[in-house]
Amino acid sequence: MLEEDIRITKSREAIVQAMDTLLEQKPFRKITVNDICKTAIIGRTTFYAHFEDKYKLISYILHQEQKGLEDIILNSPPEEVILHVLLDIRDNKKLYYNLFVAEMSDELQRLLQGTFSSFFTNILNVCKTEGVQLACETLPPLVAYYTTGVVGIIMWWTETDFPCLPKKSPYACQIY
Template identity: 85%
Template sequence: MLEEDIRITKSREAIVQAMDTLLEQKPFRKITVNDICRTAIVGRTTFYAHFEDKYKLISFILQQEQQRLEDIILNSPPEEVILNVLLDILENKKLYYNLFVAEVSDELQRLLQDTFNSFFTNILSVCKSEGVQLACETLPPLVAFYTTGVVGMIMWWTETDFSMPAEEVTSCLSSLLGYLWE
């Protein structure tokens, strides 16, 4: 039984890795299940045993990416969160470009919004509990404002093919969000 579980796990990992590899080369819409199977060295039956279609596979990969970004947020000092997220995106820029900019930027926006929403909820709750004068007493609209601003800046940066160094984008955002780190 354990041996079978290892084979299943390895097949799933190979399929996910194949999609990652293919996303480094071309946009998601041009990737076929046959491409994935050929790259992963698995049959179509194996692919369909793990994922309903390439959209379920990409959904699984996006959930993993969101978890990675949330781990960065949880393990970084607040003032370094944005830089660390930007550096992670830059490190995987070909993947981000082919997955998000070439066609489905709404998915990137959703992934980043979900990730930063919890980050700003936590930061602003702490600020409020410590008596910091916030621009708005009600947190949800303030969280939405900051999240949308940061995500908008990251989307712009990605869509302009990372036209500014990550440190410069971080500096700009830090100036806008400065009081949150104090």
């Protein structure tokens, strides 16, 4: 049983890594399941045993990214959270460009919005539970505000080829 679990885990990791590799090379829209299988060195049956389609795969990857962002938030000083997120994006700029800017589909944009919406809903619920004074009593407007801002800045920053370099202050920008 354990051996089977390892194979399943390795197959899923190979599929995810293949998508990451392909996103470094071309836009999401142009990536096919065949491309993913060829890069991961797996058969289509194996791919479909793990994911319904490439949109479910990218949703899984975005969910993993969300967990990574939550980890950054929990383990970074508050004043450095935004810096760490932006540096991660800059370090993976080709991937972010091909995923979120180049010929972005409505479905992918909804996935991106949904990922950050879920992320901010969780964070704001924790803040509310801990007694943090929020700008608004109801969460949906705050979630929409933060989500739109983050998605907008990520897209702008990626589209313009990172004209600002994040510095220690989350509100500072250093022009090249």
